[in-house]
Amino acid sequence: MRLFYSYLIGVLFGTGIAVSGMANPAKVLNFFDLAGSWDPSLAFVMGGALLVTFVGYRLVIPRGAPLFDGSFHLPKAKRIDPKLVVGAAIFGLGWGISGFCPGGALPALGVFHGEVWLFVAAMSAGMALTRWISGAKG
């Protein structure tokens, strides 16, 4: 049951990404291109997603625990450190080059375009490399 819900929630997310235009790099890059072919659509994606999540979390989190687990797994990090800021800046650079973010690319894998699989393979390598290096250091 837990896995069935997980799958359906993934389907809902992937459908939302596909409908909204987030899976399309051309649309994402045009959102960033304020000085050129600007397409403000993605502001509406963020707006719709935030509104629903903001209200929904306030209904769900006060319940104290999720349906299929003993407690909520909420991020504990509070500090705004250089790692957060530098990481976000690096992500923005890659997003601006490729037009794909992880949430846009994973549903797009389902379309079976070679370029999406190439992007996700490179992204996985970047994730593994970073974890390996930070693991080796700390």
Add this chain to the structure above:
Amino acid sequence: MRRRHQRLAHQHVWGAALETDFTPLQSLFGGAMIGLSAVLLMLTLGRIMGATGIFAGVFAPTSRRDWLWRTAVVLGMMTGPWVVWTLTGALPVVHSDISPLALTLGGLIVGVGVTLGGGCTSGHGVCGLARSSPRSGIAVVVFMATAVATVFVIRHVIGA
């Protein structure tokens, strides 16, 4: 003539600006579905709907049980375009003419950035902002600004 050749070479690597339609209602509706999925994942498993965290855990799960739900979510995500296909008869557009080289470079950079920064557009941008997390607020401002600056340089400085 020489300059024109150089410009074409740049466009080949970074891709040209492709026209897209402004789709406010469709994007708002898609966004609401993304939000609903985030709320439902919190309600059922108590987890943040962050593509970075969920996907990273597929390769480094803490247990078999942990691996299974993450994989189920990712497989569900990949089914999304086919739901659109079932309803409309067409797969969603995934269109860029960015070269394989730039896609690989972009992918590597994204992978490093989201791992260091602890999240991406869904984790920080949707779930983090909805939880009023100051960390996520900073992350969103920084990655949005950097992406805008990157596209400006590629399209209007290099490509100009």
